[in-house]
Amino acid sequence: MSVATSIDPKQVHEIIGRHQLADGYDMVLDLDKSHGPWLHDAGRGEDFLDCFTCFASWPLGYNHPGLEDPDFERExxxxxxxxxxxxxxxxxxxxxxxxxxxxxxxxxxxxxxxxxxxxxxxxxxxxxxxxxxxxxxxxxxxxxxxxxxxxxxxxxxxxxxxxxxxxxxxxxxxxxxxxxxxxxxxxxxxxxxxxxxxxxxxxxxxxxxxxxxxxxxxxxxxxxxxxxxxxxxxxxxxxxxxxxxxxxxxxxxxxxxxxxxxxxxxxxxxxxxxxxxxxxxxxxxxxxxxxxxxxxxxxxxxxxxxxxxxxxxxxxxxxxxxxxxxxxxxxxxxxxxxxxxxxxxIVENDYAANTAARGEQILAGLRRIAKDTGAFTNPRGVGSLLAVDYADGDERNAAIGRCYEERLLTLPCGPRSLRLRIPLNLTEQEADEVLNRVESAAKP
Structure with missing residues (x-):
């Protein structure tokens, strides 16, 4: 057991908070159990569907099989x-x-x-x-x-x-x-x-x-x-x-x-x-x-x-x-x-084309949800970069909280917008699940 894995997940925030401002998510990222678009919270033992992607910085989800290539790991x-x-x-x-x-x-x-x-x-x-x-x-x-x-x-x-x-x-x-x-x-x-x-x-x-x-x-x-x-x-x-x-x-x-x-x-x-x-x-x-x-x-x-x-x-x-x-x-x-x-x-798997397709799929779904529920307006996006508007910042923040309860990670932006930042290799089925959770969280 390494020094890191010997730490109880329930102690992570307390340890970090002793030495710095610890105002991040109330979860503990499990680097081993997270996979694809699913971020595993070691504290709860639950998976979150990640449309946060570390502020749009993590492109291919967690533990992509291609990262297990022996030559790459040695390098x-x-x-x-x-x-x-x-x-x-x-x-x-x-x-x-x-x-x-x-x-x-x-x-x-x-x-x-x-x-x-x-x-x-x-x-x-x-x-x-x-x-x-x-x-x-x-x-x-x-x-x-x-x-x-x-x-x-x-x-x-x-x-x-x-x-x-x-x-x-x-x-x-x-x-x-x-x-x-x-x-x-x-x-x-x-x-x-x-x-x-x-x-x-x-x-x-x-x-x-x-x-x-x-x-x-x-x-x-x-x-x-x-x-x-x-x-x-x-x-x-x-x-x-x-x-x-x-x-x-x-x-x-x-x-x-x-x-x-x-x-x-x-x-x-x-x-x-x-x-x-x-x-x-x-x-x-x-x-x-x-x-x-x-x-x-x-x-x-x-x-x-x-x-x-x-x-x-x-x-x-x-x-x-x-x-x-x-x-x-x-x-x-x-x-x-x-x-x-x-x-x-990205080149071998043509993830650029996949990103464009999944973006169109989710944008169409956001428009449908907006029409069906009236919960948000101004659905917009291209590729992995998607967003909607709520009436004000309070409603947006409440919606982000409801998404979190649905185990969907989203982000705020601007005065009243909620944004999604999807992985480039998100599948069609996973995109549907994103929409299912957005719809479940659309209204209180």
Whole structure:
């Protein structure tokens, strides 16, 4: 018996709570007995149907058979016995991961990659890439040049993380960033789509989009007259934490046009939406708009950014000049090995297509439940990323509690939304069970 397995599950929360804030779920994850989408609670001895997936970071459920491959297990153990600084010490294991990611996950035309641990720091380095690029475009190449007039345009309801730069753009719940000093960068109104129960758009989203573009244009006009200058426009293709707010392709195209006009980089935060979560490798591929820099993490296991040719308009960009962006560990070798195996399994089993199909199945079911019960509105989603709205936050929180009683794990987002984050390998039968439990919990 190991040190960990010798601990009584009933003691887990008490032990952890003695040394840190222990405000997580009132369950104890059993790493051995959890399987597929079923999270086993060692305390209760019960299985929960997991539509939480560790905040959309665990892509293929628990104990996928493909992770029991002996070669993979040996490689994983070998990597776990050492924690090299991958930014400076390269290994065969790292090379295998980089080649797999660049070949099967990164779209063609994006030749630059940077790896780091943590989604916030992925976004932060996307922003640093843009700042360096814009400064050099303005002829500021001396490292002592003043660049404090460079800013990032971002959007209401955005969540980009809790680190230094990202806190200045995160604006969901105030407890995430309140009482921490922040930059006052331009915050643009967010033209999210609202849907009826048949999937039709019900709000005047075109007018909202026009307003957002006008706000960007007005800020840019001031910059032309000596004001602050936009280095990047940063947006999540779906504003997940902010309420699973979706955007039309037309709006994303408008942002692309603005960035080209303003000589700014179009940066996307795909930390939650990327790595096949939408049924495609990247959510931006649904919009038909090519960004300049994309931040990723969560399901990918490894966080970081990839960038396209616009960055190369500056010769000594951050992907060329040593030490401009870096970290000690450059992500984590164990995560790289696991990520490469996930990529293999996703490609071999065509889990991207499965994700798209299960998303359509659950979305259709959510619309039916909404019509039958009237419990919620605005069902929406793509692939593994699904959500509904309740009348207010209290009703939403009560619904999450009822889902928990049905042994279904869900998540809140925004002021009154409930979101589901399903595994990419969820089966048709398991998706039906998700809907059964949502329906049982729909009303008190």
């Amino acid at each position: 994983l153990l070998r990597a776990a016995k050492c924690n090299p600084s991958n930014a400076d010490l390269y290994s065969r294991e790292m090379a295998a991961f980089v080649e797999s990611f660049a070949s099967h996950v990164t779209p063609k035309g994006f030749d630059h990659h940077f790896w780091i641990a943590g989604g916030s720091l992925a976004v932060e380095n996307a922003i640093k890439t843009a700042f360096d690029w814009k400064a050099r475009r303005l002829g500021r190449t001396d490292f002592n040049d003043n660049v404090n007039d460079l800013v990032v345009a971002h959007f209401q309801y955005a969540f980009h993380g809790r680190s230094g730069y990202t806190m200045s753009m995160t604006n969901t719940l105030p407890d995430k960033v309140g009482l921490f000093p922040k930059f006052e960068w331009p915050r643009i109104s967010s033209p999210g789509i609202e849907y009826d129960l048949d999937g039709n758009i019900t709000n005047d989203v075109a007018s909202l989009e026009a307003k957002a573009i006008e706000e960007l244009e007005a800020f840019h006009a001031r910059s032309e007259n000596g004001g602050n200058k936009i280095a990047a426009v940063l947006i999540e293709p779906i504003q997940c934490e902010g309420g699973d707010r979706h955007f039309r392709p037309e709006f994303m195209q408008g942002l692309r046009s603005f960035c080209d006009k303003a000589d700014a980089l179009m940066c996307l935060d795909e930390v939650q939406t990327g790595f096949f979560g939408s049924g495609k490798p990247w959510m931006w591929q649904h919009h038909g708009v090519t960004p300049d820099v994309v931040a990723f993490g969560k399901k990918a296991q490894v966080c970081g950014i990839y960038a396209g040719p616009k960055v190369d308009e500056v010769k000594e960009n951050v992907f060329v000049r040593s030490s401009r962006i870096n970290s000690t560990w450059g992500s984590n070798l164990v995560d790289m090995v696991r990520s490469r195996r996930f990529i293999e399994l």
